[in-house]
Amino acid sequence: MSVTAAASGLVVLLLTVTVVQCENGWDVSYTSTEICARQRINSGHYLTDPEYSGRVENLCGNNTCTLRISNLRESDSAVYKFRFTTNQPTGSFTGSAGVTLSVTDLHVKVRGSVKLDSYNRAELWCQSSCRLPDHLNYVWYKNQQKTEEGEYYSDDFHPADRVSCAVKGLEDFRSPSILMRSQIGWDVSYTSTEICAFRGSTVDINSTYRYRSRWNNHETTVQETLWFIKESNGIPVDLRTDPEYSGRVENLCGNNKCTLRISNLRESDSAVYKFRFTTTPPNFSVNGSAGVTLSVTAPQLQVHVRRSTAYPSSTWTELTCHSRCQLPVHLSYVWYNNNKPVGRKKYFHLRHFDAEDRYHCAIEGQERFPSPTLYYPSDAPKPPSVSVSPSGEIMEGSSVTLTCSSDANPAANYTWYKISGDKQVQRLSEETQFVLSSIRASDSGEYYCTAENELGRSSANISITVTYAPKPPSVSVSPSGEIMEGSSVTLTCSSDANPAANYTWYKEDEDSPTASGQIFTITNITAEHCGKYQCEAQNTHGRSYTTLHLTVGAGKSVIIMNIIRLTLVVLLVPVLVWTLWTRRKKTLSLKSEVNEAVEMMEVRDSEARRMTPYHCFISPC
Missing domain, CATH: 2.60.40.10 (Immunoglobulins)
Incomplete structure (x- = not known):
C-alpha cells in the first residue's frame, strides 16, 4: 500500500491494494496493514454511508485499487477491507486481514534524551500516539510564527514561549501549543487553593515559585514579588498599595517562598489572591494563574x-x-x-x-463560634427525624426545604437521597438541609437521609407529593375514523393533575354543560351533534381546556332513501316527459283533423253555390 497522506490535519488518505491470481485461486494483498493519521473534525463509515458522502473515491486499474478518504475524522478509525467480484464461478474475494486506520492527534513533546542546558535549550519532537509514515515532514511554530521544518526542533526558549507543530502542506491543522514555562522550570504553586478564615483574625496565604538560575549564561535574579486581586490596564495592583488593605498586609518572602499575611480580616477580603514574580534576565513576569480563594466566614x-x-x-x-x-x-x-x-x-x-x-x-479569640457539644460516644446516631417546610400541601413552583437531624455523638454527617421510579438511588446533598427552590411534579417521590459518624449510621425517609393544576387534556374518539349518522361514539378526556381532575363537556354555542365525567357517550348520533366540543379538566389549583371538532357522516338508511329518490327521479322523469309528449302529439293530430274537416265543408259549400242557377221572384201585386 502506498500512503500519500499526512498526520497533522490530515485531509487525504490513500489505502492501496493489489489483486493477484495465486496457484490455488485469487487473493488480495495490502501494501500496509496499519496506518496512522491525524483527525480534522468528528464522526464517520464507508462508500454508501452518508457520513462518507463526498469524501471517498475508488481509484482502480491494472489489478490495483486505491481507496482515497478525504477530510479525515476521528471516527473514521476502523479496519478497511477490499472486495472484488469476477465472472468466474468462484465469485467474490475479500482481503481478509484488512487495513487498520487510526485517526489520531499530534502533540509536542520534549525529548527525554536531551536535557535543558544553561542556555535553556530544549529539543522538541512532533509526536503522535501511533506510528506515522516515515516520509512526513513537519513545520514548527513559535508564538504563532513559523520557525523551521523537521521532525525535531531545537532552540533557546523564553518561559512565555508557546510552541506547536503541523504536517507540511497541512499547516492549518496544528497540534495544541505547549507553554515552555512549564517545560523549563518557571512556575508558581500554592500550598492550598481554598482557605477559610473569620472576621478579625489573621490569615497566611503561602506560595512557592521556581525559575531557572541562569539565562543565556547570566545569573537570573528575582526583581519583584507581589500579591494582587485585581488589575489596572492589564497590570496587577500590588495589595500593599491598595488603600483597602493599608496597614493590614505583609509579604514574607525568602527561599523561593512568599507568604501573604492579612490581619484584621473583613468579609470584603473574600477574593481570589494571586502571586506574581519578575526576573532579570530575562525581564519576565510569572503569575500563579489559579490563585487562592479566601472565604472570610464563621469557622464552622x-x-x-x-x-x-x-x-x-x-x-x-x-x-x-x-x-x-x-x-x-x-x-x-x-x-x-x-x-x-x-x-x-x-x-x-x-x-x-x-x-x-x-x-x-x-x-482562641473566636469563642463566639464554638463547635457543637460532644456527648459520651457510646452509640451510633439515633434514627434521624426528617421534616419538610412549609408543611401541608406542596404546590408546584414553590420552594421546599427538607431537614434531617439526629441525636448523634460525635456530630453526624448527613446525606440526602432520592429513590426514583426504577428504584435507582440518586445522591442529592451532603448537608443537613436539602432545598428544592422551584419544585416540579417530577420531584414527587421518596426521599431519605442518612446520619453517620464513626460509630454507625442510621436513616429515615419522607414522601413528597407535589400538587399542580391540570395539564392541557388529551381527547380520544372511539370508534376512530368516520362517524356515521345513527351510530354511537364515545369521547374520553384525560389530564395529568394532582389532585385528580374533574371533567366537564361543553358544546359550542351552548351555555350549560353537555355532560360531566371523563367519558362522554353519544348514542344514535345525528347531524345535529356535529360541531365543536370542549373538555374542561379542573381541580382546586386550576383548570385547562381542549377542543374537539366532531363531524358526522350520513347513515345507511339515509343513503338508501337517497338512492331510492334518485332512482325514482331517474325513472319517472322520462316516463312523464314521454306521456306529456304523447298527449301533445294526440292533441296536435286532433286539431289538424278538425281543421281539415272544416276546410272541406267550406270547400264543398262554395262549390254547391257555384253550381246552383240564380232565380228572381216577383211578388204579385
Whole structure:
C-alpha cells in the first residue's frame, strides 16, 4: 500500500491494494496493514454511508485499487477491507486481514534524551500516539510564527514561549501549543487553593515559585514579588498599595517562598489572591494563574473523635477540632469540658470519657463560634427525624426545604437521597438541609437521609407529593375514523393533575354543560351533534381546556332513501316527459283533423253555390 497522506490535519488518505491470481485461486494483498493519521473534525463509515458522502473515491486499474478518504475524522478509525467480484464461478474475494486506520492527534513533546542546558535549550519532537509514515515532514511554530521544518526542533526558549507543530502542506491543522514555562522550570504553586478564615483574625496565604538560575549564561535574579486581586490596564495592583488593605498586609518572602499575611480580616477580603514574580534576565513576569480563594466566614467547627483500635479494652480517645475548610495553621484552639476550659491544643487526648462529660472546642479569640457539644460516644446516631417546610400541601413552583437531624455523638454527617421510579438511588446533598427552590411534579417521590459518624449510621425517609393544576387534556374518539349518522361514539378526556381532575363537556354555542365525567357517550348520533366540543379538566389549583371538532357522516338508511329518490327521479322523469309528449302529439293530430274537416265543408259549400242557377221572384201585386 502506498500512503500519500499526512498526520497533522490530515485531509487525504490513500489505502492501496493489489489483486493477484495465486496457484490455488485469487487473493488480495495490502501494501500496509496499519496506518496512522491525524483527525480534522468528528464522526464517520464507508462508500454508501452518508457520513462518507463526498469524501471517498475508488481509484482502480491494472489489478490495483486505491481507496482515497478525504477530510479525515476521528471516527473514521476502523479496519478497511477490499472486495472484488469476477465472472468466474468462484465469485467474490475479500482481503481478509484488512487495513487498520487510526485517526489520531499530534502533540509536542520534549525529548527525554536531551536535557535543558544553561542556555535553556530544549529539543522538541512532533509526536503522535501511533506510528506515522516515515516520509512526513513537519513545520514548527513559535508564538504563532513559523520557525523551521523537521521532525525535531531545537532552540533557546523564553518561559512565555508557546510552541506547536503541523504536517507540511497541512499547516492549518496544528497540534495544541505547549507553554515552555512549564517545560523549563518557571512556575508558581500554592500550598492550598481554598482557605477559610473569620472576621478579625489573621490569615497566611503561602506560595512557592521556581525559575531557572541562569539565562543565556547570566545569573537570573528575582526583581519583584507581589500579591494582587485585581488589575489596572492589564497590570496587577500590588495589595500593599491598595488603600483597602493599608496597614493590614505583609509579604514574607525568602527561599523561593512568599507568604501573604492579612490581619484584621473583613468579609470584603473574600477574593481570589494571586502571586506574581519578575526576573532579570530575562525581564519576565510569572503569575500563579489559579490563585487562592479566601472565604472570610464563621469557622464552622466540628469535633472529630478517634478511639483506640489496638486494644479493644482501651478507653483512649483523641478529639480533633476540625473545620470543613482549611484554617490558618497558626491558630490556637481552646477545649471545654462542661463549659470549663481544659486545654489549648488542636488535638485533645482523653484517657477516660465519662458519660457525664460534655466537650466542645473553639478558636482562641473566636469563642463566639464554638463547635457543637460532644456527648459520651457510646452509640451510633439515633434514627434521624426528617421534616419538610412549609408543611401541608406542596404546590408546584414553590420552594421546599427538607431537614434531617439526629441525636448523634460525635456530630453526624448527613446525606440526602432520592429513590426514583426504577428504584435507582440518586445522591442529592451532603448537608443537613436539602432545598428544592422551584419544585416540579417530577420531584414527587421518596426521599431519605442518612446520619453517620464513626460509630454507625442510621436513616429515615419522607414522601413528597407535589400538587399542580391540570395539564392541557388529551381527547380520544372511539370508534376512530368516520362517524356515521345513527351510530354511537364515545369521547374520553384525560389530564395529568394532582389532585385528580374533574371533567366537564361543553358544546359550542351552548351555555350549560353537555355532560360531566371523563367519558362522554353519544348514542344514535345525528347531524345535529356535529360541531365543536370542549373538555374542561379542573381541580382546586386550576383548570385547562381542549377542543374537539366532531363531524358526522350520513347513515345507511339515509343513503338508501337517497338512492331510492334518485332512482325514482331517474325513472319517472322520462316516463312523464314521454306521456306529456304523447298527449301533445294526440292533441296536435286532433286539431289538424278538425281543421281539415272544416276546410272541406267550406270547400264543398262554395262549390254547391257555384253550381246552383240564380232565380228572381216577383211578388204579385
